[in-house]
Amino acid sequence: MFQALLWQLPLAAALWPKPHIYTTGSTTVVVNPSTYSFQAVATTPELEDAFVRYRSLFFPHSTSPAPQALDAGLVVDIFDTKADLILGADESYTLDINLDGTSVVAAKTVWGALRALESLSQLVDFNFSTGQYSFSGIPVHIEDAPRFPHRGILIDSGRHFESVPQVKAFLDSMAYAKMNVLHWHLTEDESFPIASRSFPELPQKGAYSDFEQYTWEDIAEVVKYARMRGIRVIPEFDMPGHSTSWRNSHPEIFAEGCLSQSSRGAFDPANNQTFSFLEAALKDWSALFPDGFLHLGSDEVPASCWNNTKDLAWMKTMGFSNSSDVFNYFVNQMAGISQKLGRQTIFWDEAFLSAKPPQDAVIQNWHDASLMQKIVDAGYRAIYSSNGGYTNGWYLDGLKATWENMYVLEPLTNISSDKAHLVIGGEGCMWGETVDPSDLEFTVWPRAAAIAERLWSDPSANSTAEAEPRLQRFRCQLLARGVHSGVVGGQGRDAPPGPGSCVQKPKVLAQGEQSVFI
Amino acid sequence: MFQALLWQLPLAAALWPKPHIYTTGSTTVVVNPSTYSFQAVATTPELEDAFVRYRSLFFPHSTSPAPQALDAGLVVDIFDTKADLILGADESYTLDINLDGTSVVAAKTVWGALRALESLSQLVDFNFSTGQYSFSGIPVHIEDAPRFPHRGILIDSGRHFESVPQVKAFLDSMAYAKMNVLHWHLTEDESFPIASRSFPELPQKGAYSDFEQYTWEDIAEVVKYARMRGIRVIPEFDMPGHSTSWRNSHPEIFAEGCLSQSSRGAFDPANNQTFSFLEAALKDWSALFPDGFLHLGSDEVPASCWNNTKDLAWMKTMGFSNSSDVFNYFVNQMAGISQKLGRQTIFWDEAFLSAKPPQDAVIQNWHDASLMQKIVDAGYRAIYSSNGGYTNGWYLDGLKATWENMYVLEPLTNISSDKAHLVIGGEGCMWGETVDPSDLEFTVWPRAAAIAERLWSDPSANSTAEAEPRLQRFRCQLLARGVHSGVVGGQGRDAPPGPGSCVQKPKVLAQGEQSVFI
Incomplete structure (x- = not known):
């Protein structure tokens, strides 16, 4: 149990992610x-x-x-x-x-x-x-050099507020794994934590509380902190669904079908005011987020909200036959606004499945990974983050998704070589239903490190047996640096199983015995 | 769900711990x-x-x-x-x-x-x-002003290594709750992480690995960091049991009955070398830890280690009839060494139950809390940290011990007023079997805040209903400052139950409705 050397090969063989x-x-x-x-x-x-x-x-x-x-x-x-x-x-x-x-x-x-x-x-x-x-x-x-240019983690500050010190510490940890995109899911049905200069009432009425908001300067500071670490911050304003918290201050741009307190809301595409409002709000934030990409959500749209007299009448005048037509209209209107603001747009994969966004949009795959092939075959750029049934995907809230399961997933599965360049990378998604500053790092790490290596290293690095001792050493380094990484092995968020080293499975080395890691 | 004010009374009524x-x-x-x-x-x-x-x-x-x-x-x-x-x-x-x-x-x-x-x-x-x-x-x-002068938390760096950045962050969090003692349980059966100038072989052969050690300067830095926050660092070197990691380099001072790799060791009191060695080692560390107190453990002694031919023969020459006599001898020898080094000694309550230490020793109660009365009636100073069956005590590794259970415990129960001054305070004990940097803060907070208030505030502050909204606000402040506090309510280390505010149970306030916290 004592005095195990954590690594006996030359240290260059221990790097995480593995260099080419x-x-x-x-x-x-x-x-x-x-x-x-x-x-x-x-x-x-x-x-x-x-x-x-x-x-x-x-x-x-x-x-x-x-x-x-x-x-x-x-x-x-x-x-x-x-x-x-x-x-x-x-x-x-x-x-x-x-x-x-x-x-x-x-x-x-x-x-x-x-x-x-x-x-x-x-x-x-x-x-x-x-x-x-x-x-x-x-x-x-x-x-x-990295294999993919887009290597990210999503954090969800709409379902639980993540304080600025926590987000900064998280950016530190991402840099240790050479990740370069913080996908910041900022607004949700549940809360609206971010300041707006044109519409200050959005957080005033949409935030959880008088504690759980980001000032303009808070966000600017995080973006700068990320840049210093080579990390782009891509904000997501999820819409037309997952937007109920906007309704507290602006019910007039919400579909009449879902205006009651108890229902999840959806923006109303029949109302031109909706798009002028969203354009003004996004223009504001584009000064805060310099990145060339803007994520506009578009997942899990409660399309039944549009099933009301006013919207049905409007659909008839537009020649729309169903809610997919409405959704397609919304997606393309928003892509147009994004383009006016000098931004490329990322959408969740519903925008590909149920709509036809402009060809320069990027589609983020969260449903089954088999969709990746279809997205790139249709000529769209794609980001891999399939939930894999919450067990074999990159959804970090899937606690049964072990690091090993995450490690062996391959974003280029079934992608023809002439389309491979359209897969710009992938993301681990740390949805926030049960994650706040108390357990964020503990839930993300070390599993996200498996994703980081898959996105950085040569695809021939695909043996979990080879990777495990390196990952254990990387975890020890994370702990030494103050990152709250969970144990290597088992489910996500498992506590250490008993007394032990940071590698948790130390082996007693007898005199002259070779390290267990060789 | 939106825009709850976290506090509507004057903020001075929200302070944690409550001022007198x-x-x-x-x-x-x-x-x-x-x-x-x-x-x-x-x-x-x-x-x-x-x-x-x-x-x-x-x-x-x-x-x-x-x-x-x-x-x-x-x-x-x-x-x-x-x-x-x-x-x-x-x-x-x-x-x-x-x-x-x-x-x-x-x-x-x-x-x-x-x-x-x-x-x-x-x-x-x-x-x-x-x-x-x-x-x-x-x-x-x-x-x-504080009610008790000794308000501490024990962390256990012998069962899992806690890195210096983590210990510093932990000291920050303690200061927020006005706690003033870090009881640093440094050595254990499992590992020996701390540098020794006289005996460098102790960590060399006793630490978990070549990562999990504190240099001399690391410890000095932590002690200084604590002092800046008004926190005393009291080191614990547990002995004669819970000391197996010392045996890797110094089997000669261990009882012959427990020298095999598989057994838990105990120091050998029959060997004068044992005491000269321990004196030299402690003299070293007394330069590193300026505090006037030294904790020398003495819990859960594997007394059967002394049941061997050599020790039995020695016992006969000393006139000792059983292992309690041996233990008493050990405790008093060590108290003498501690005194030579200018230190007062703290022992776990076995030193009171099975031995008779010098009257100036402090006894830390971890068995049933009813022992407190007996300790002070015998004229010893006492520290309250009963495990309360891991449900109604201050053992933070008892995950079923809720903050409410911890809050209502009273260190002066059944203590006569003329003996009350002998109860110098209490400690929350965060034993490290399943706690390392990944989950330390998450397991300690917010429950240790209940202990902090019990030890600081007037004993009339004993209503969990009054305390709960203040504790929720304190937790929100901890999160805002980057402390990884778990939710208020439920078991220790529970993840947030679902999307929500840092108070987790936000209530929608209708126009003009009073705060739920009033």
Whole structure:
């Protein structure tokens, strides 16, 4: 039970997610945290911020103040310091750790440099006996780049409010797994937590309480914090359903069929005021969320709300024969507004199943994964996040979906190679019915790490047996950094089964015995 | 479901823990975060640190940099800036919020001033509609002091390693509840995570892994961090049982009866080397833990380990007739060592039940609470932390122990008034079998808040109905500050039952309807 080495192979073989190409040597060199330098050939604000952050992640036990006289350490060379954080931004990097302990990162953009810093931080070893930091298994050479450009997690601040400190901590944890999209499901039937400059009454009447709201500045701060970590924030304003909380202040744009307190509401497409209102509200928020994408929901529409005298009359004048026609109209109106605001639109897969959005829309698959093929065959870009019956999908609220089940899922299943580029990535979806700041991280991690590796690494990385010890080490690193990751194995949100190491299944190593992980 | 006010009485009536005396008015005054000043008549490092910390707790939505031109704000007047953080340090304070929004704190020591800052921070209101901070229900006058001087939580880093960032975050959360003792159960049968300067082999061979150890500097940093928050750190080195992890490196001081890998070990009192070794080890750590108290365990001793030829022969020479005599000898030897090191000793209640420690020892009650009376009647000081059958006690690993059950327990039950001063306080015990950084905060909070109030507030505060809305508001504040508190109600570690506010049971307020909390 004692003194298990968590890893005995060269550490470069332990990285999570697994890099595409790496070679290792057999030398160990001690590095001095007091003189180790972080230098940029040409810098950016994000890189400078990361240098400060990663100094304490490299050297967590050092309590000395920032050193005065710096020696050689890390040099980061970025080719294009102006590259913006957008879908498809180049995140590739090469990383070399030399025999003298110095390192060189070369990256096309700062976003790639951030991923390199994360890799390098996972390679710093600390020896409690000597008190020394070192790089082992060097020289190390890594060539790495993500497999998919969109690697996200959805959090749901409409069903439970997630406080700003919690969201920031969550962004930290995402960066450790090299994820790059926070899909922020902000509004729901249940609550409307986000400030609106044009319509302040939306949160005033739609938030859960006088505690559970985001100010304009709160959101701006989160977006900036995310950018510093190379994470895009894509806001979702779910509509025309999942929108009941808007009705508290604006019943006039809701379908008459569902105006009672007890019913779930739906926006009224028969009312031109609906679209002018939504355009004004979204225009406001587009100043707050600089990302090029806007998620406009469109799942689980309570179409029966439109089954009322006024809407039926309007449908007749429009030549619409059923609620799918109405839904299609709504989706296309909203895509048009989004385009006017300079945004591309993401919809849940109902917008593909029951409507025909513009060809530049992105469809997020949450129903059966077999739909992915149909979406891309129809020429749409697709995001993989099938719920897989809450057991074999990427819905993190499916507590029976183990990390192993999540790990073996493959977004390109049955996708022809000429369509593969249309699959832009995937997301783990942490729906908020039973998740609030108390258990968010505990429910997401470590399972979302399986998703992160599937989306980053070579598809040949598909053995859960090979992955498990790496994932256990990654979990230990998450805990060491203050992330509240649950245990590796079992269901989501399982408590540790009994006393034990962070790997939970430590094995007693007899004298000379090889590590269980080899 | 929408827009419930979390509190409608004057906020001073919402404080957790409840202050002893408070009066409120009916005026509201806006305060400007950009110019609000924190000033000390005479200052200390801890107060200066707290001023920085509480500025962001007062004004969490302000992202402006520290203001240049300060206006009136808070003035703190400390009578004795030299008062050390010890058992019984004066934590009383008075707090006045005046009609112009300025505040005055008067405290005998900085430790009382820290409690006052926490109270004041819970009284700052933020209005999302106007973007303004305010004090309402003013003028406020508070006179407050803790009922018991020892208000603690035990965490168990021997069964699961708790990383330094997690322990620091935990200390933050304790300070929010005005708790002042971290009882750090550091070593266990399962692992030995703490550095030793004289015996580095202890963690080298006793820790779970090469990840799960505290360096000397890590511990020093935690102790300093705690002091800044007015929290004493009392280390526990459990012995002579619960010590198996020491045996990996030092089998020579263990009883021969339990030397096999599979058995739980016990120190060997027949061996003088045992005591010289333990004295040297404890002398080391006494430099690291400045507190005047040292906890030396003594619970659940596997006395059968002493039932071997060597120890039986030794017992005969000592005139000992049974293992209780041996245990008594061990306890008194260790109390003597502790005294040589300038420390008072705390023991678990077996040291009272089966031995007779020196009269200046403190006995921590974990068996039935009826023992408290016997402990103080015998003239010992006592700490209340009965497990209450894991349902009606202060063992936080008893998940069936609800906050209500914890709240109504009374440490002075059946204690005569002339002995009451011997009850120095109590502790919630968060044993670590199924708790690690993933679920520590989630399991402790909000239930430990019930303990915190019992130990701070007037004993007349004993209605769970009165306490519940205050506790819900306190939980919302914990979440807003990034503490992972579970829901109020139900068992420990319950996930939120469904979508909802941080209070989980929001009620729709009709126009003019009174708050559900009044």
